[in-house]
Amino acid sequence: MAKTSVVNAPLFQLSAEVHIAASPAEVYAVVGDLARSGEWSPECVGGSWISGEPGTVGAVFRGENLRSTEVVAWAPVVRGTWFTESEVVAAEPGRTFQWSMRTRSGAKQDSIWAYDIEPADGGSVLTHRFRMGSPTEGIRGITAEMSEEQKSAFFAEWSEKLAGDLAITLERIKRVVENRPTEERG
Template structure:
């Protein structure tokens, strides 16, 4: 499972600097994401800086709700924002996922090419627990989760872009 990857790339009708603002506005993620219902900065941090921490809460279709701690590993305004996800204290646990947004201007000035990626591992995760509970279906479980992540990433990016465009009108 470690290294399993999901990625989407979409072109949106939003300038790169405006999309960066949305991607890094943790207070709004619950408005856009089908899975992440909340995110907020921790420990006095208030914006995307390498080393900054935030918490996030996710709700899954089966009703499971999780809370994680994330540490920013990339913050290159307005092109790159990434973080690692921990089930507990980052000082004592291995991260179980890395998320990243790469933004680049598209052919038109008012467009952005958005690439969002997810890489699993190496730490323990819900996906790993599901595979341990049903090893005969490990491949199908992993593929199902990666497909779900791609759908959720696409839905989130599209919702962000719609929201930004609606505020410009």
């Protein structure tokens, strides 16, 4: 009998959306600035651009993250402060901003975070997406010693956590964009 695995492609594929009372250009001006992520992300508390022109394809961002002990508490995930590097893979003002997580050696992984923006009802619909096609370096480390049953439980709980993070992020971005004074919104 063939052995089956819980690791199917894509490993994660989630999205959420929110209507924002601002133009696609206004929304993009906010979400395309990863250094501001600490204003809306449940885990990223900030960071800085470490190479390339900030916000352009090929630019690299080093994010500072903070994860509590309650997040999938039984799994061996990183807790406290930790850092990531990501590379911008799409930057189309007013339309889409996407970045790929990188390995410790700087290679792009099949792990893409994205913001897509569409004009709608006098404002914009912002869609936040996450797709991990194959396990990243981090996921491989987390699940290395897990049984298939534990992996299945982990991926289910991590998917739930990610879905919650997407929704929280969008609500916070909506507040940030809609509460900006008109003169700042352009």
